[in-house]
Amino acid sequence: MNIKDIAKIAGVSVSTVSKIINNYSEISEETRSKVLQIMQETGYVPSNSAKTLATKTSNLIGVIFAGKLNVDFTHPFFVEVLNSFKKQMGLLGYDLVFFSNEKFQSGGNNDYLARCRHYHVDGCVLISGQELEPSISQLDNSDIPCIGVDMKLSGRSSGYIMSDNYKISSKVVEHFYLLGYRELGYIGSTQESDISNMRESGYRNTIESFGLPVNEKWFVNGGNFYEASGYEAMRRMIASGSLPRAIFAASDQLAIGAMRALKECSLSVPETVAVIGCDDIEASRFTTPQLSTIRQNKEKIGRLAALMLYDLINNQSETSAFVVEPELIIRESCGSKLKDPPYY
Amino acid sequence: MNIKDIAKIAGVSVSTVSKIINNYSEISEETRSKVLQIMQETGYVPSNSAKTLATKTSNLIGVIFAGKLNVDFTHPFFVEVLNSFKKQMGLLGYDLVFFSNEKFQSGGNNDYLARCRHYHVDGCVLISGQELEPSISQLDNSDIPCIGVDMKLSGRSSGYIMSDNYKISSKVVEHFYLLGYRELGYIGSTQESDISNMRESGYRNTIESFGLPVNEKWFVNGGNFYEASGYEAMRRMIASGSLPRAIFAASDQLAIGAMRALKECSLSVPETVAVIGCDDIEASRFTTPQLSTIRQNKEKIGRLAALMLYDLINNQSETSAFVVEPELIIRESCGSKLKDPPYY
């Protein structure tokens, strides 16, 4: 069943059917409703590939987990962003195609631009990762509309949404400071991670702007953003013999790992060492003590990404960049709720 | 840049180029390498829509979150299955298209079959959900290869993978029994959920086969699989005045909610009430007490789904069904690790 069959049954031309499918206004109400009914009855579905071939637009949005070290569906932060992105994109009439990285991981370059052209995607969303492939910047610099999530894009048809990593850190330092903590430590992921680096430098800068000392022994990296790294990094810091009064970890998972290490060494949280994590993942509500953390509005980030991409695709809108405001979630691990808080 | 351009530059016919792209054997090595090189140099990428139009195959797999009440990317169990599915499918050379449900949620039927034909997907994976749309069974009964995850499919080109929900429950009852517990309760999601129902009936049957009493007061439903439901259901059970010695919850989130309710009422876990959850989500390791649970090999389920689908697509293999073996993960909440376990 194709457009020709419908035209024949309805006794009109193929052009007319096509115009009806695409909501052209110049069709008489009579013809329109007749054809519409036939399409309904026959269960006719237009072929997307034929349409794409003719128009170069596919109604498909490419989703790319960028980098050799990329996040995946199990990443607690991005998965919620993606979820909201998918919903909003769906409302706008687009479906999502996820490019697999597997075939290219081993071999050479994962040519994202080629794959975008292959599928004629209308636009792309790029999810932040580490060790970016060269083809990411090719894509960024192409004419394909792209939105980066936690990833700066600079192409002429690109935009991005970033967490305000500086503000995240300064909020934490400020909170620690108000609670009376003066010795502040940091657990990051790795030097390769822009996110971790930005958080660290924001943290350092704010500490200095408060006139507090920066002790290098209290700044460690775990290797990645996961729990085991946080555990291991914390063990190292403990082993170094010097401990800060409060620690900010670049992810909740790092923080959870760090708390495990502290607990194992009979160092109580928050009484001995206060901890704040980052991301507000689900598990952070279930730890003991409950983890204080920084939340970003993931739902909003996803929705914003969709809307920005839509504009880029349809209105040739100016490229734009959004920065989202972080929010401090106070639970138990930071010590705010202690009966006897350590205010100076 | 299209196939015609390549042909012209290489001084061969379009047919020849096409055959080279598709690895036909009948091409001379000389022509092949010349054309290959030109494709390389020009950065030519074949158009998928043109190929799809000509061949009716797209190299795309549709991913469907079935049901009016469907899971999404944030679901801790399916997201890991999906992750592994995507990896394996990528290795096999397929990309994934995710159908959005949004446009259809409000209106009438979400016509999955139509959308499969629209994109000419080569196959589909259907993720279990509740309140299935009628079009799910249309799809199942079509000629499009489908694999259900935790969802029985019966079409002639369909297969499925199921948790062994009966065994999950019987393992839990058995474990409780060996620990000496005789009064066993259950927290499910809703009557609409096949999964929850199967787990419940397996649980009831096993209890009976052990000759233990089934007390209806100890069987409650929360409404869905999430934490708040578990909390609320547990509060109701507590309010009823009668409490079992041990409870199995149909999901970890339900179990976590139930533990919160118990804690609030100063009922200790596992000393007063033992708890076992289901799914082994990440958060289950971070609760206090740590949650004992049932794990299923999500990575394996995803990989299996991909392989089965591949066979269905390529070999017209017989439809098949796999059932995966559950594993009991013993942590703290079930009481196994108590110094003084309640063995009779």
Next chain:
DNA sequence: CTGAAAGCGCTTACAG
């Protein structure tokens, strides 16, 4: 081993 040509199912100027 290579190529000419029809066909896949749409859209879109253009003519009427």
Next chain:
DNA sequence: CTGAAAGCGCTTACAG
């Protein structure tokens, strides 16, 4: 308001 026809970029019998 409607329709004939070219074109989108591939594949695939078929002929040579």
